[in-house]
Amino acid sequence: MLEEYLSTQNIATTILINSLKKNQLNHAYLIESNDNPNAIKIALAFAKAILCENHYVNKANCQNCVQCTQIDNNSFSELKIIEPDGLWIKKGQLENLQKEFSKTAVQSSKRVYIINQAERLNVEAANSMLKFLEEPEENIIAILITSNIYQMMETIMSRCQIIPLNKETLLGDNNxxxxxxxxxxxxxxxxxxxxxxxxxxxxxxxxxxxxxxxxxxxxxxxxxxxxxxxxxxxxxxxxxxxxxxxxxxxxxxxxxxxxxxxxxxxxxxxxxxxxxxxxxxxxxxxxxxxxxxxxxxxxxxxxxxxxx
Ligand SMILES: [Zn+2]
Missing domain, CATH: 1.20.272 (Zinc Finger, Delta Prime; domain 3)
Incomplete structure (x- = not known):
């Protein structure tokens, strides 16, 4: 859950939690990870809070409804995670996503896709992404994660709310x-x-x-x-x-x-x-x-x- 990150990522989590509570979600978020390995976990916690219908409605947190359980088991069809295939994220990967998301949602009213290492979208994929962002569909929310914001296309960035994370170091004794x-x-x-x-x-x-x-x-x-x-x-x-x-x-x-x-x-x-x-x-x-x-x-x- 997002609250887990309040102590280490106060600004980022507060912004996200507020937009959920006020029901004022943007169509696209860009998490600037600052090499923080927890970025994907934060994106997932955010996605879960968007997709689960109990979060911030019936109770502050829910971990055990159908949606939450399926998300944890990676079997939730309205949440897609895209990562580089080799060195790059390719156009085909985005086309598959668009095809999937053109069907009617069955498991929830909203849909979320996460693009990890978004600076690795190749040119064709970035253009395809841009089209997706330019004509945002109601109830589809994009969460992009990048460790290098300077490699992102400006036209993509300008359509996202940017969420910067703090740099974190490992605590305690680790080998x-x-x-x-x-x-x-x-x-x-x-x-x-x-x-x-x-x-x-x-x-x-x-x-x-x-x-x-x-x-x-x-x-x-x-x-x-x-x-x-x-x-x-x-x-x-x-x-x-x-x-x-x-x-x-x-x-x-x-x-x-x-x-x-x-x-x-x-x-x-x-x-x-x-x-x-x-x-x-x-x-x-x-x-x-x-x-x-x-x-x-x-x-x-x-x-x-x-x-x-
Ligand atoms: Zn839930």
Missing amino acids: FLDKVRFYFNVDTDDDILLEKTKQYLKFINAMQNKKEETIILTNKILGDYVKTKEECLFLFDFMIFFYKDCLNYLLNRKLEIFDKKEIEQLVQNNNIIELTKKIKIVLDLKKRIFSNANINLLLDKLVISLTR
């Missing part, structure tokens, strides 16, 4: 893999994930040592671990967080993911300016993953730029 899952949203077995992150760390340190040739570095260390664009994206995000933690260390701030012993070598050999440069290099190359750049060329470029 390394918990943190990796929290920050990177990866869905892989523990063993594989651990092996992958070990190799990524080895790769980062090997670049610092510059003992190996560029090609050997990428082939030997990354060979089996960065084969797809998704893995490439994970590596780049992992590196950005790594360098950010090095910066945190140098600035006497709390480390977000890594241990002191993991970043020691880097912080001994890099100052704040060098680390900032590294982050910028990775960020710039990361953008190219989305513009269909060849992964191997991109990795070579990464090594060349970082070892120069």
Whole structure:
């Protein structure tokens, strides 16, 4: 339920709860996630409150009516969640949604669709989305989630109410893999994930040592671990967080993911300016993953730029 998030996301949840209570819902919301992994859970809690007919009517919260139960079981036909298929959200996915939603609603009077990682709508999908938003149908509500509002089409943004979330960090004692899952949203077995992150760390340190040739570095260390664009994206995000933690260390701030012993070598050999440069290099190359750049060329470029 939305109330769960009142303490950590006060502004966002208050806006959403008020619009429900006053029955003044917009046709489209854009949740600016600020890398907050709870964004999808907040979107779902909001969707549930929209679709369940008891919420804020008969009682403040309901978790056990037919609608609520079906939503929890992922079997509610008037709620659809769209996520990138590979790197992008494609036009076909939106066409399927529009087709589904053109039939008469059977399970509730309202319908909701959630588009997660909406910055990854490809051009055709974004245009198709725009048409959907331009002619809003009564009782259909869109919830878009993005971690990068600057990549969103302005015409889409202008049709949505923007709900910004606060940045959140993990509380309490969590092991390394918990943190990796929290920050990177990866869905892989523990063993594989651990092996992958070990190799990524080895790769980062090997670049610092510059003992190996560029090609050997990428082939030997990354060979089996960065084969797809998704893995490439994970590596780049992992590196950005790594360098950010090095910066945190140098600035006497709390480390977000890594241990002191993991970043020691880097912080001994890099100052704040060098680390900032590294982050910028990775960020710039990361953008190219989305513009269909060849992964191997991109990795070579990464090594060349970082070892120069
Ligand atoms: Zn309910």
